[in-house]
Amino acid sequence: MNENIKRRTAKRDEESIYDQILGAIFERKLLPGTRLKEEELCEVFGVGRGSVRKVLQRLAHENLVETIPNSGSFIAKPTIKESKEVFQARLLIETELVRELALVFSPEKRQALEDHVAREQMAHDTGNHNQRIRLSGEYHLLIGKLADKPVLTEFLREIISRTSLIIALYERTKSNSGDVPTPPCRDHRQLIEILENGEAEKAVTLMRDHLLDIQSMLNLDPPTEKPVDLRSIFTS
Incomplete structure (x- = not known):
C-alpha cells in the first residue's frame, strides 16, 4: 500500500x-x-x-x-477546584457565543437547533438518559458552530467533555438534592425563541442561568469534617 x-x-x-x-x-x-x-x-x-x-x-x-x-x-478525575474553573470557563465562552449567534440568527439556523432539540426530546421520551446527556452537550457546540466561531467552539468541545466527567463525579443523588430538575429541553427551546427575536442580552442571561442551574445540581462544596465519636464506633 x-x-x-x-x-x-x-x-x-x-x-x-x-x-x-x-x-x-x-x-x-x-x-x-x-x-x-x-x-x-x-x-x-x-x-x-x-x-x-x-x-x-x-x-x-x-x-x-x-x-x-x-x-x-x-x-481523568477532576478536582472540585478544577470543576469550578471549568464552569467558569463555560460561562465566559458560551455567553459570548450565544450573543454572537443572536446577531446572525436565521431561519436555517433556527431549523438546525429545532431538529437537534427534537432528538434530545426523543432520547428523553425513550429513556435513553446517556444519549440525552451527549445530545445536550452537542447542542451547546452547535451554537458555536452556527455562530461561526470555530476557535471558541473547539475550546468549548474540550470543556464540555470535561463537564461530563464532572457530572459523573459530583452529581447530587436524588436523596441529597433539594433541587427540582429542569424539564428536559425547556431552556434549549426557550433559547431558540429568544434568538429568533434577536434579543442578544436576554439570550446571554438565559445561557448564564442555564449553566448555573447545571452547576447547582452538583455537589462542589468541599466535604466538612465532622467530629468522630470513637466511643460509638468501638462500643457499638
Whole structure:
C-alpha cells in the first residue's frame, strides 16, 4: 500500500477512535478513574499500538485522560477546584457565543437547533438518559458552530467533555438534592425563541442561568469534617 494512503488510513482510524472514546465520555459510559488498557483498545478497534497511543496522548493533552508512569492511562478525575474553573470557563465562552449567534440568527439556523432539540426530546421520551446527556452537550457546540466561531467552539468541545466527567463525579443523588430538575429541553427551546427575536442580552442571561442551574445540581462544596465519636464506633 502506498505510504500516503497508509498515513491517511491511520489518521482516519485515530479520528474514529478519538470520536468513539469522546462519545463514551459524553454518554458517561467511561467514568472517571476507568483504566484504558492499550492492548484492549488495539483489539477493540483493530489497530496498532501506535495509533492508540496517539489518541491517548491527544486525550491527555485535553485533560480528559491522565497517564500515570508504570500504571497506564485513566479517564481523568477532576478536582472540585478544577470543576469550578471549568464552569467558569463555560460561562465566559458560551455567553459570548450565544450573543454572537443572536446577531446572525436565521431561519436555517433556527431549523438546525429545532431538529437537534427534537432528538434530545426523543432520547428523553425513550429513556435513553446517556444519549440525552451527549445530545445536550452537542447542542451547546452547535451554537458555536452556527455562530461561526470555530476557535471558541473547539475550546468549548474540550470543556464540555470535561463537564461530563464532572457530572459523573459530583452529581447530587436524588436523596441529597433539594433541587427540582429542569424539564428536559425547556431552556434549549426557550433559547431558540429568544434568538429568533434577536434579543442578544436576554439570550446571554438565559445561557448564564442555564449553566448555573447545571452547576447547582452538583455537589462542589468541599466535604466538612465532622467530629468522630470513637466511643460509638468501638462500643457499638
